Amino acid sequence: DTEVTQTPKHLVMGMTNKKSLKCEQHMGHRAMYWYKQKAKKPPELMFVYSYEKLSINESVPSRFSPECPNSSLLNLHLHALQPEDSALYLCASSQVVGYEQYFGPGTRLTVT
Amino acid sequence: AQKITQTQPGMFVQEKEAVTLDCTYDTSDQSYGLFWYKQPSSGEMIFLIYQGSYDEQNATEGRYSLNFQKARKSANLVISASQLGDSAMYFCAMRYYNFNKFYFGSGTKLNVKP
Numbered sequence: 001d002t003e004v005t006q007t008p009k010h011l012v013m014g015m016t017n018k019k020s021l022k023c024e025q026h027m028g029h030r031a032m033y034w035y036k037q038k039a040k041k042p043p044e045l046m047f048v049y050s051y052e053k054l055s056i057n058e059s060v061p062s063r064f065s066p067e068c069p070n071s072s073l074l075n076l077h078l079h080a081l082q083p084e085d086s087a088l089y090l091c092a093s094s095q096v097v098g099y100e101q102y103f104g105p106g107t108r109l110t111v112t
Numbered sequence: 113a114q115k116i117t118q119t120q121p122g123m124f125v126q127e128k129e130a131v132t133l134d135c136t137y138d139t140s141d142q143s144y145g146l147f148w149y150k151q152p153s154s155g156e157m158i159f160l161i162y163q164g165s166y167d168e169q170n171a172t173e174g175r176y177s178l179n180f181q182k183a184r185k186s187a188n189l190v191i192s193a194s195q196l197g198d199s200a201m202y203f204c205a206m207r208y209y210n211f212n213k214f215y216f217g218s219g220t221k222l223n224v225k226p
Contacts, residue, residue, distance in 0.1 A: 033214075042203055042216035043157065056212055088155055098207050100147060101214075103157035 003027075006091050006104035014112055015081060021107050023074040023091030031055075031097040032074040034066060035090040037106070043090055049074060050097045081111045115139065116206050116217035124223050125194045132179070133189040133220045135204030141165075145207040146187040148178065151219075152200045160202075163187055191222075199224045 004025045013019050023032065031050050035043035048056035049068040057066075063085075065077040074091055088108050092101040117136045125131040137146065148160040163171045163178045171178040179188040191198055204217040 042219055045214055048212065048214075090155075090157060092157070097212060098145065098214075100159045100162050101157075102159060103149075105154070105156045108155075 004091060004093055004102050004104035006089075006107050008107060009105065010108045010110075012110045012112060013078065013081065015083070017081075018077070018079045020078065021076040021089055021091075021109075023076075023093075023104055024072055025093040025102070026072055027093060027095075027102070028071075029093035029095055029102075030071060031094045031099070031101075032068060033092040033094075033101060034074065034076050035092065036085075037088040037090055039087075047076075048097060055097060078109075081109075083111050085109065086111045115208070115215050116204055118204055118217035118220050120220045121218075122221040122223070124225055125191075127196060127224055127226050128193055130190060130192045131194055131222065133191070133202050133204075133222065135187045135189065135217060137185050137187065137204075137206050139185075139206065139208050141208045143208075146178070146180070147205040147207070148176070148187075148189045149203045149205060149216075150198075150200045151203065157203070161189070194224045196224050196226060198222060 007022045034046040037043040046060045047066040052068045063080050067075040088106045090106045091104045094101045144165045146163045150158045161173045161176045163180045175192045177190045201219045203219045207214050
């Protein structure tokens with residue numbers, strides 16, 4: 001089973017809202033990732049969790065707050081976003097950091 | 113500085129023919145990894161193939177093979193016998209710096225014509 005699930009599939013939120021994106025994997029992977037992808041651009045790495053600890057934060061604004069409650073779950077809490085934050089948010093996992101990553105279907109976020 | 117370069121924004125290939133997607137990279141590390149991913153219009157990134165910098169043989173996975181030329185710092189993806197379902201965006205990616213850094217190239221949009 002190489003499935004990574006993400007919810008919701010689509011999200012529309014206002015700039016004053018608070019929402020969360022959820023990612024789940026049951027492959028026993030110990031590394032999980034958040035990426036942001038704008039249209040016609042490659043994914044940009046935002047955060048990396050390794051063994052449930054934040055390993056990398058690629059200078060992401062504090063309005064994005066990641067959380068890894070356990071080895072299977074990864075959340076991305078959103079608060080006071082800007083319209084330019086509208087994008088496809090992809091979650092991925094890998095056996096450990098550096099191995100091939102398996103991606104979820106993504107959440108298409110629109111900030112109004 | 114650009115770490116991964118894909119110089120072909122878009123390509124066309126006839127169904128059942130082979131196609132090569134180019135990827136060059138820049139690193140002074142001896143240990144690194146190279147990956148290719150496919151992204152259909154649905155948005156999900158699909159892992160295709162991996163090549164480690166110390167692997168002596170080119171990686172192959174079914175119809176996908178990676179033409180790894182270390183001295184030239186290139187890692188081209190070869191798709192044999194193209195199918196209509198191969199139409200998608202293809203990204204080359206590199207892992208470097210003690211496994212923690214992972215960057216994608218700008219991608220190549222492949223269109224397979226019937």
